Amino acid sequence: MRVTPTIRVQAGDFDSAREEALLTQRRRDVGAVVAFTGLCRDENGTLAALELEHYPGMAEEEILRFANEALLRWRLLGLTIIHRYGVIRPGERIVLVVAAARHRGDAFAAAEFLMDYLKTRAPFWKKERRIDGSDSGWVAAKSEDDAAASRWER
């Protein structure tokens, strides 16, 4: 059966537990669910918020492209990806990937693959706003993230 991924790009918060439950309710064939939630992190007590800018339209399309790639590579029974934009404060949720499968190997691999691609290929940009009111500029892309994504290349 073909799996249709659920993809949302939204300003508002999401409920990780609810999204996970939606993927498994009323079915008996799911043996593994991996849910990854990415949070806004304050490294040294100076971050007021992240401002996430995105490219409307392309963000959804690009996430759908990776989601379909994940569905080709692994045997998944359900897939949900949510990415927020706008002002997000430390401790708040930014991104959710939930992968459901018969077996854990497929669910783990798909979730990790999707997060690596979201970091480097989805059109989102983070700006840091400091507690003292200053903005410390745009978060620079990390070479570790590029390396993490490139290991999935075929």
Next chain:
Amino acid sequence: MKAIYFAWVRERVGLSEEEITPPREVETVRQLVDWLAARGDGHAAAFANPKTIRAAIDKTHVAPDAPIANAREIAFFPPMTGG
């Protein structure tokens, strides 16, 4: 075609989008970056280091040597930092 800018490219250019009509000899994304850089001080600052600029044509990532002939919308932005 419409040019759209994101993150610090948008801030430096001073516009989120603009309608552009590059001359016929501007055929690739790389050539368009050079042409845009000559439009003003903001554009020059945004496009000073083309290696740090990524582009998408009609919402699909493209390489610098991609042709722009049929583009309706071309976006320029820094490396992405989602997730």
